[in-house]
Amino acid sequence: MSDHQSIMTDKLIERRNDGCILCGLQVLSCLTNAHAHEGAEGHPDRTFRLCWSCHRMYDHDIISTEEVLAAEEAWARGARPDAAQLHRQIENDLINQRRIVNKARQYGDGPQKAGRTRRKTI
Numbered sequence: 001m002s003d004h005q006s007i008m009t010d011k012l013i014e015r016r017n018d019g020c021i022l023c024g025l026q027v028l029s030c031l032t033n034a035h036a037h038e039g040a041e042g043h044p045d046r047t048f049r050l051c052w053s054c055h056r057m058y059d060h061d062i063i064s065t066e067e068v069l070a071a072e073e074a075w076a077r078g079a080r081p082d083a084a085q086l087h088r089q090i091e092n093d094l095i096n097q098r099r100i101v102n103k104a105r106q107y108g109d110g111p112q113k114a115g116r117t118r119r120k121t122i
């Protein structure tokens with residue numbers, strides 16, 4: 001194997017090991033580093049490798065920190081999840097109200113705080 005082939009092989013292996021720990025997507029331009037939510041070990045410096053979709057679901061509490069931690073552990077063991085199966089499961093859980101959408105985590109109460117600030121200054 002030439003040096004060039006060896007470098008290419010190393011890059012491919014590196015790429016195969018970089019992906020969304022929840023759904024397995026390995027399109028590098030779609031991957032993000034999601035900050036751990038409060039209460040997670042190592043918070044606030046800890047991040048998880050998630051795709052944009054899974055990042056949003058995590059930020060809306062559709063996916064819990066416990067699930068992300070379990071996925072991270074599974075990914076480290078070499079498990080590669082099935083994205084379609086994960087998405088159908090989450091959709092079914094939302095339909096059956098086994099999961100909730102909490103946009104407040106991502107957006108907080110910023111507008112209310114701004115309102116309180118404005119009232120103070122009037």
Ligand SMILES: [Zn+2]
Pocket residue numbers: 020021022023024025050051052053054055
């Ligand atoms: Zn994902």
